Amino acid sequence: MASQRQEIMILNSLLPAASTYAGDIDRLFDVITLLVGIPFLVASFLFFSFIARFRKKEGVPSLYITGTEHRYMKWIHRAHVPILTFDVIIVVMAVNVWYDVKQDLPESQTTIRVIAQQWAWSFEHPGPDNVLDTADDIRTVNELHVAKDTLYHFKLLSKDVLHNFSVPVFRLKQDAIPGRVITGWFEPTLTGEHDIQCAEICGVGHGLMPARIHIESAAQHAAWVDANNPMALVDQGESASPTELAAR
Amino acid sequence: MAESIPVEHADAHDADHGHHEMSFAEKYIIPLDHKMIAMQYMFTGMFMAIVGGFMAYAFRMQLAFPGMDVPGWGQVTPADYNALVTNHGTIMIFWVAMPVLIAAFGNYLIPLMIGADDMVFPKINRLSYQIFLLSAIIILAAFFVEGGAFGGAWTAYPPLSAKAEYNLTPLGSSLWIIAVALEFIAFLLGGINFITTTMNARAPGMKMWDIPMVVWMIVIASILFMASVGPLLAGGIMLLFDQQLGTAFFDPDRGGDPILWQHLFWFFGHPEVYVVLLPAVGITAECITVFSRKKLFGYKTVLYTAIGTGVLSFTVWAHHQFIAGIDPRMANVFTVTTLLISVPIAEMMFVYIATLYGGSITLTTPMLWGLAFIFEFLIGGITGIFLGASGNDIYMHDTYFVLAHFHYTFYPIAIIGTYAGFTFWFPKMFGRMMNDSLGKLHFWLTIIPFNVIFLPLFVLGAAGQHRRIYDFTNYPELAKPWMQDLRVLATTALLVMLGAQLIFFYNVITSWLSGPKAPKNPWNSNTLEWTADSPPPHGNWPEGLPTVYRGPYEYGHPDRKDSDFWPQNEPA
Numbered sequence: 001m002a003s004q005r006q007e008i009m010i011l012n013s014l015l016p017a018a019s020t021y022a023g024d025i026d027r028l029f030d031v032i033t034l035l036v037g038i039p040f041l042v043a044s045f046l047f048f049s050f051i052a053r054f055r056k057k058e059g060v061p062s063l064y065i066t067g068t069e070h071r072y073m074k075w076i077h078r079a080h081v082p083i084l085t086f087d088v089i090i091v092v093m094a095v096n097v098w099y100d101v102k103q104d105l106p107e108s109q110t111t112i113r114v115i116a117q118q119w120a121w122s123f124e125h126p127g128p129d130n131v132l133d134t135a136d137d138i139r140t141v142n143e144l145h146v147a148k149d150t151l152y153h154f155k156l157l158s159k160d161v162l163h164n165f166s167v168p169v170f171r172l173k174q175d176a177i178p179g180r181v182i183t184g185w186f187e188p189t190l191t192g193e194h195d196i197q198c199a200e201i202c203g204v205g206h207g208l209m210p211a212r213i214h215i216e217s218a219a220q221h222a223a224w225v226d227a228n229n230p231m232a233l234v235d236q237g238e239s240a241s242p243t244e245l246a247a248r
Numbered sequence: 249m250a251e252s253i254p255v256e257h258a259d260a261h262d263a264d265h266g267h268h269e270m271s272f273a274e275k276y277i278i279p280l281d282h283k284m285i286a287m288q289y290m291f292t293g294m295f296m297a298i299v300g301g302f303m304a305y306a307f308r309m310q311l312a313f314p315g316m317d318v319p320g321w322g323q324v325t326p327a328d329y330n331a332l333v334t335n336h337g338t339i340m341i342f343w344v345a346m347p348v349l350i351a352a353f354g355n356y357l358i359p360l361m362i363g364a365d366d367m368v369f370p371k372i373n374r375l376s377y378q379i380f381l382l383s384a385i386i387i388l389a390a391f392f393v394e395g396g397a398f399g400g401a402w403t404a405y406p407p408l409s410a411k412a413e414y415n416l417t418p419l420g421s422s423l424w425i426i427a428v429a430l431e432f433i434a435f436l437l438g439g440i441n442f443i444t445t446t447m448n449a450r451a452p453g454m455k456m457w458d459i460p461m462v463v464w465m466i467v468i469a470s471i472l473f474m475a476s477v478g479p480l481l482a483g484g485i486m487l488l489f490d491q492q493l494g495t496a497f498f499d500p501d502r503g504g505d506p507i508l509w510q511h512l513f514w515f516f517g518h519p520e521v522y523v524v525l526l527p528a529v530g531i532t533a534e535c536i537t538v539f540s541r542k543k544l545f546g547y548k549t550v551l552y553t554a555i556g557t558g559v560l561s562f563t564v565w566a567h568h569q570f571i572a573g574i575d576p577r578m579a580n581v582f583t584v585t586t587l588l589i590s591v592p593i594a595e596m597m598f599v600y601i602a603t604l605y606g607g608s609i610t611l612t613t614p615m616l617w618g619l620a621f622i623f624e625f626l627i628g629g630i631t632g633i634f635l636g637a638s639g640n641d642i643y644m645h646d647t648y649f650v651l652a653h654f655h656y657t658f659y660p661i662a663i664i665g666t667y668a669g670f671t672f673w674f675p676k677m678f679g680r681m682m683n684d685s686l687g688k689l690h691f692w693l694t695i696i697p698f699n700v701i702f703l704p705l706f707v708l709g710a711a712g713q714h715r716r717i718y719d720f721t722n723y724p725e726l727a728k729p730w731m732q733d734l735r736v737l738a739t740t741a742l743l744v745m746l747g748a749q750l751i752f753f754y755n756v757i758t759s760w761l762s763g764p765k766a767p768k769n770p771w772n773s774n775t776l777e778w779t780a781d782s783p784p785p786h787g788n789w790p791e792g793l794p795t796v797y798r799g800p801y802e803y804g805h806p807d808r809k810d811s812d813f814w815p816q817n818e819p820a
Contacts, residue, residue, distance in 0.1 A: 011643070014711035015725065028640050029710075036630040039594070043601060043626060050604040051619065054540065055611075061812060062804035063606030067546030067599065076546075076598045083594050087587045090637050095580050097639025102576040118414065161408040162506060164571070164646065168712030168725065171643040175572045177507065178407060179500025182573055195725040199646045199714045201401045203414055204327045207717040 011171075018190040018215065019170035024097045026171070031093060035086040039079075101172070105185055108153035112144070116156070116163035116176040119205030121196065128229055136231045142211040144196065147221035148188050156182040164199035167213055173199055188215040270786075278378075280370035281786050286356035287677070288377050290670075292384060293348035296339050297663075299388065301746055303336040307718075312732075312739035314719045327416070329718035330399025335387065337402030338424070341524070342431050343384055345662035349527040350435065350473075351380070353669050354442050354466040356677065360777035361460045363451025363794045363817075365787045367441045376437035383430035390423040398424035401716060403513055406498035406506045410490040422491050429484045432477050439470030451776065451817075453796035458816065460775050460800040461544060462669075464551055465530030469523045472558045476519035483512030510572055514565035521657065522561045526554055528621060528665025529596065535618030535668050536600065538773045540607030541812050543801040545599050553592040553599070560589050570641045579638040586636035593629055597622065608804070608812070612771075613687030617668035620695050621660045628656030631706070649709025652702045659698060667694075667752075674759070675766030679782045682763060686755040693748035700741035704734040772813050775800045779817050 010033060011017070011026040054062075065072055111132055113124035123144045127136030132155075138145075146152060156165050158176035166173040170186050196211035216224060226232065279285055302320070309316060310324035318324055324332070355373065359366055367373045390397040398421040400409040409425075412418035446459065446467045486497040487509065496502035498509050529550075537544050544550060566574060566582040600622050609615070631653040635641050644650060674682050713726050720726040720735075769778035776796070780788050794817035802814040 011710055014707070025639060025643050028637065029634070029643075032634050032637060032640060036633050040626065040630050043597060044623065047601050047604070047619075047623060047626075050601065050607075051609060051611075054604060054607045054609050056541075056608045060608065062541040062608040064543060064804045064806050065545060065602075065606060066543055067549060067602065072602065072605075073546070076549075076595065076602065079594070079598055080591060083590060087590055090633065091584055091587055094583055094637035094639040098570075098576070098579055098583070098642070101639070101642055102571075102579070161414050162405050162572075166646075166714065168643070173571050173642055173645055177500070177573045179506075180573060195712075195723045197712075197714050197717070197723060200405070201330070201408065201716045203408055204330060204399070204416055206330070207326055207719055208722060210722045 016169055016190060016192070016194075017171065018188055018192065018194065019167075019172065020187040020189055021097070021101050022169070022171040022189075024100065028093050028097050032090055035090060039083060039086070102184070105153070105183065106151060108185065109151045111153040111155065112146070113155045113157065114144070114165055114176070115159060116165065116198065116202075117159035118161065118203050119198075119209040121165075121198075121209060121211040123211075125225070127231075128225055136229055138225065138228045138230065140228075142209075144211065144213045145221065145224050146188055146213065146215055147218050148191050148215055149218070150221075151185060151187045153183055153185050156184065161202050162200045163202050163209075164197075166197045166199035167194065168197065169194040169213075175200055191215050191217055191220075278374060280366070280374055282355045282359050282367045282370070282373060283677075283784065285373050285377050286352045286354075289347045289355060289380070290352035292377075292381060293344050293352060296343040296347070296384060300336050300339040300344055301749070303332045303339070304742065305746060307332045307336070308739040308742050310718060311720070312736045314721055324718065326718050327396060327399060330401075330716065331391070331397040331417075331420070333716055334399050334401050334424075335391075335397055338428065339387065340658065340662060341402070341520070342428060343387065345524040345658065346431070346435060347380060348666050349524055349531075349662065349669075350442075350466060350469060351376070351438050353462070353527055353531065353673075354438065354470075356673070357460075357777065358442055358445055358463055358466065359449070360676075360780060360784060360788060361463050361775050361800075362446060362449065362454060363776045363789075363796060364445060364449040365789065365793065368445045368449050369441050372437050373441050376434045376441070379430055379437070380434035383427045383434060386423050386430065387427035390417075390420040390427070393419040393423065396420055403517070404487070404509075405513075406487060406490065406509050407500070409509075410487060410498050410506075412491070422488060425484050425488050425491070429481060429488075432481050432484075435473060436477065439474050442470045443467055451793050451796050454816075455796075457547065458796055458799045460530075461533040461547070461550060462527065462530030465526040465533075465554060468554050468558055469526040472519045472526075472561070473523045476516045476523075476562065479512045480516035483509055507569070507573060510569050511565070514568045515562070517568065518565045519558070519561045521654075522558050524661050525625075525657070526558070528661040528668075529554065531665050531669040531672070532600065532618045532621045533603075534773075534775070535614045535672055536603055536622075537801045537803060538672075538771050539612055539615035539618070540604055540609045541803040542603050542607040543803055543805075545602040545605075547799065547801065549599055550596060553596040556592040557589060557596070560585065560592065564589060564636075567636050567638075567641070570638050571645050583636060583638040587633065589636075590629070590633065597626055597629070613682065613684055613691060614668050614672035616688065616691045617664055617671060620691070621664045621668060624656060624660040624664060624695075624698070628653060628658075628660060631656060643712075644709065646715050647709035648705045648713045648715060651715055652705035652709060655702050655705075659702070663694075663698075667691075672771070673777075674756075675770045676777055676780075676782050676784070678760050678763075679766050680759050680763035681766050681770060682759045683755050686751055690748055690751040690755065693751065694745055697741040697745035697748070701738045701745065704738050708734055769815075772811075774802060774813050774815050776816055779815065 011029050017023050110130050115122040121142050123140045125138040126132045127138050156176045158178045163176040172186050174184050192215055194213050196213050198209045306318050306321040309318040395417045398417050400415050408414050415421050489495040490497055496504040498504045498506045563585040567586045570579045635644055766782040776794050796816045804812050805814050808814050
């Protein structure tokens with residue numbers, strides 16, 4: 001990955017790439033930029049040079065070209081060869097990236113739940129036992145904690161309208177739909193603190209649901225889990241039922 | 249007036265024109281004349297463009313200077329912001345691009361360019377405008393009802409749009425959908441007229457391949473509209489029922505599916521892009537052929553690429569929904585169909601550029617607009633590739649990159665295309681010549697700020713800035729100073745561009761009142777509208793309809809020694 005990342009310029013210069021597939025999307029962006037940039041520059045050059053060269057001159061009549069003559073039409077037809085070739089390259093690369101990010105679901109090391117609602121994000125971390133829906137789950141609002149180099153599955157839900165779970169540094173985006181649980185994955189590669197945005201308009205507070213993702217090293221993350229373990233927070237002398245704990 | 253079968257129509261209409269003195273109301277308020285209905289559409293569309301432009305001004309000021317008291321609006325609250333962006337989009341597409349490009353130019357040009365004295369169904373034509381006017385009043389009225397105007401984006405995805413408890417605009421959201429549905433009905437009526445008139449009422453001698461390109465394009469656009477609007481009209485009624493009658497078509501709690509709306513919306517929404525694109529492409533064809541004195545390079549090629557693009561546009565709708573929760577395998581299919589559109593569109597662009605080759609180009613104001621359309625739309629086209637590629641769209645979806653991309657398509661269509669057509673046919677419409685220097689000043693002060701507004705937005709989108717967020721300072725990654733500088737730059741350019749439109753209105757008013765009288769054919773053009781008086785009287789050719797002998801683009805024909813054009817109606 002390290003060697004691949006060095007060739008990447010455009011998106012990475014605007015925003016760090018912090019997931020395993022972010023570099024692939026950045027490279028796809030660069031390739032598309034190159035492949036549409038070439039035809040664009042050629043077309044623009046012809047366009048402006050024709051305007052400059054064929055300005056009205058006294059006594060010089062315009063050419064009578066119907067556009068059915070082979071000697072002119074062949075240039076139009078030939079231009080389709082690079083365009084179709086570029087299209088094929090872009091499709092193949094795009095589908096490959098898409099397959100990795102959205103169709104394929106690699107084995108997870110841990111699973112989190114992301115719940116969107118008007119207008120906040122709730123996150124459920126599995127806690128020390130690494131299993132969701134147990135008493136030691138850690139629930140947070142607008143604050144997601146993950147460990148670097150760990151493959152996460154997320155279960156995405158919405159309580160009311162459409163939302164979109166977008167983590168720009170991961171190049172990840174997925175709509176949350178009420179009534180459905182959508183599973184996806186990511187694997188962070190850089191530590192740091194970054195934005196989570198809602199990318200689907202969800203009402204008056206759509207601009208007011210910023211959340212943060214905290215990507216920590218394995219040791220830092222373990223320390224955070226320990227510090228926030230709801231079982232440990234319970235007074236040792238008292239026993240509490242899982243439902244009561246969940247309510248906290 | 250004759251709205252019977254087309255054959256009888258000509259005689260009955262002619263008789264009418266001769267003998268009946270019309271009252272003021274008959275002439276201007278409830279006219280049957282296609283030219284007056286076109287003007288009603290034109291000026292209603294321009295009024296709505298001012299409204300839509302004002303909305304853009306208000307929310308761009310908020311984005312550049314969050315929390316400021318915007319002169320003329322006041323504090324932009326989150327609810328205001330959502331309502332402004334929603335209605336800006338809806339109005340610019342349905343109440344500006346559609347009425348001006350299809351209805352105004354279609355009504356004005358079709359009878360004049362095919363040599364007919366009017367539309368074949370004048371009363372349907374009048375009804376179309378009246379329903380349209382009603383829809384325009386309803387969409388604006390939503391701003392003044394309790395709860396305010398709808399703010400769930402122009403795409404109106406349920407459940408947000410379906411339930412008042414979510415969108416907080418119980419009346420606004422229903423008025424929005426009613427207005428949109430009425431607007432669709434208005435354009436279905438208009439489309440019936442355009443297609444029927446072009447197929448049945450052409451001047452003697454005008455064969456299919458003699459029809460000017462702009463007429464073809466409006467006809468194809470009307471067919472695309474008819475074929476695509478049904479699902480959304482049905483969806484709109486389902487949404488209205490969900491809002492007001494408590495049905496659950498889109499309510500997942502009661503067995504409905506919110507994604508269904510997205511399919512219905514985009515099955516219409518993508519062809520709609522080409523519905524408004526094609527008339528602008530047609531207008532550009534008229535401008536560049538006349539002002540480069542060239543035959544259109546490959547008349548049939550342009551026509552076939554337009555039809556090909558139109559047909560393909562029905563197969564790409566789900567590229568708006570890659571990450572919306574559809575089956576991920578579908579994205580692969582829609583990536584392929586979407587990128588295939590690049591083939592006919594590229595062909596169309598090449599053909600237009602090739603038309604300039606070997607020409608004798610004069611850079612008049614309409615020519616500048618026509619050329620600008622080609623270049624700016626080219627940028628809009630190529631940036632679409634980034635978004636059609638599914639893998640890249642995971643990141644780009646709903647960012648400002650998307651916003652910049654579609655403004656590079658819709659702005660050339662709705663604004664540049666309109667100015668090209670308006671300045672080109674102004675002498676015919678009003679019988680006066682426009683001031684060319686003011687026209688060019690207006691052109692440059694519009695086209696440069698346009699690029700300064702939207703090029704930075706590509707960068708902001710690539711940096712991860714999402715749409716419809718009213719204050720980016722809440723997001724540390726979006727609140728960087730250089731990003732805010734770009735927002736201020738875009739807003740400043742918008743102010744310059746909006747201010748420059750005063751030059752246009754000044755030019756229109758002074759030219760209309762006191763411009764030099766326009767001759768019948770100021771541009772030495774071939775098409776039939778230039779054989780009528782400027783402006784054409786009721787009935788267009790009182791002395792009798794013209795006869796057509798050849799195609800519309802015979803410029804610089806080698807058999808014509810004394811003149812570089814060959815009007816369609818001139819006998820060989």
